[in-house]
Amino acid sequence: MALYTMRELLADAQARGYGVGFFNAVNLEMIRACVEAAEQLRSPIILGTAEALLPVAPFEWIVPPMLEAARRAKVPVAVHLDHTYRFETLMQALRAGFGSIMYDGSRESHENNIEHSAQIARVAHAMGVGLECELGSVSGLTDEAGHEDAMVYTDPAEAADFLERTGADFLAVSIGTQHGVYKAKPRLDIPRLKAIRAAVDAPLVLHGGSGLSDEDFRETIAGGIAKVNVFTDVILAGRRALCENPEASYPDGVSLAREAMTRAVAEKLRLFGSAGRA
Numbered sequence: 001m002a003l004y005t006m007r008e009l010l011a012d013a014q015a016r017g018y019g020v021g022f023f024n025a026v027n028l029e030m031i032r033a034c035v036e037a038a039e040q041l042r043s044p045i046i047l048g049t050a051e052a053l054l055p056v057a058p059f060e061w062i063v064p065p066m067l068e069a070a071r072r073a074k075v076p077v078a079v080h081l082d083h084t085y086r087f088e089t090l091m092q093a094l095r096a097g098f099g100s101i102m103y104d105g106s107r108e109s110h111e112n113n114i115e116h117s118a119q120i121a122r123v124a125h126a127m128g129v130g131l132e133c134e135l136g137s138v139s140g141l142t143d144e145a146g147h148e149d150a151m152v153y154t155d156p157a158e159a160a161d162f163l164e165r166t167g168a169d170f171l172a173v174s175i176g177t178q179h180g181v182y183k184a185k186p187r188l189d190i191p192r193l194k195a196i197r198a199a200v201d202a203p204l205v206l207h208g209g210s211g212l213s214d215e216d217f218r219e220t221i222a223g224g225i226a227k228v229n230v231f232t233d234v235i236l237a238g239r240r241a242l243c244e245n246p247e248a249s250y251p252d253g254v255s256l257a258r259e260a261m262t263r264a265v266a267e268k269l270r271l272f273g274s275a276g277r278a
Contacts (some may be wrong), residue, residue, distance in 0.1 A: 006130055006170070007130045008076070012277070017221070019220075021230055022046040022048060022205075025049065026049070031047060033139070033258050035047075035075075038077065039074050043269045046077070048081055051083060051089050055142060064078075074278075080132075082102050099129060100129055103116065103132075110158075113135075121133075132171070134207075136154035152176065154174045154175065171200060171202050172204075174203055186212060205229065206220050211233065214271055258267045
């Protein structure tokens with residue numbers, strides 16, 4: 001099957017009221033787990049990596065197998081670059097063949113976020129690539145100095161102006177989620193999400209999907225989310241499989257971890273309502 005773009009997958013998800021899962025991968029086993037789960041459930045899926053993961057899985061090692069897996073998959077697969085802060089990294093992704101990229105300007109002032117996002121949108125669109133940007137700030141990630149991002153909720157009144165001025169194709173929103181492991185039960189602002197959805201037409205993205213309840217996922221997708229990002233839940237599933245089988249050989253451990261991650265991805269795809277949509 002041909003490589004799809006995130007724009008194609010999210011247009012269908014938004015029109016038909018389901019969510020598409022986005023899963024970062026740091027090795028071949030994670031790529032395989034995601035694709036196998038999607039094929040089992042006949043679900044579209046989005047694979048990717050992020051700037052913070054490149055020291056673990058550099059572009060030259062992770063991107064070729066990711067693109068090849070997407071092209072060979074029996075279901076629609078898009079390849080996307082997640083949280084990225086440097087123009088050089090974004091250009092690497094554009095040259096490598098990613099169908100979409102995310103520029104995260106949430107650590108900048110509002111006006112600088114708009115200015116830089118608009119500049120990157122012009123380059124991305126000239127190369128036929130979609131752009132995701134973040135308005136507000138989803139907490140949990142840390143910068144190079146070790147400072148954790150503060151949570152800044154997305155202002156619905158700013159959403160339409162932000163998209164118009166930047167030209168971004170997809171909008172990542174902050175409604176109470178956070179990246180990584182939750183320290184307390186999240187309290188999501190669903191009315192805020194619905195107000196954002198009413199203000200803009202662009203597909204909305206939920207970051208920090210790991211650790212949310214089944215009901216949280218149902219409410220956010222019903223409230224207008226078209227793309228749900230998940231990473232931590234998948235790697236924790238792989239880690240548990242290894243910890244529960246400490247005597248397993250390395251090859252057996254790899255297989256056990258992959259099988260656990262496949263189950264974790266499949267669970268999310270069912271929750272998002274994307275099973276059977278391919």
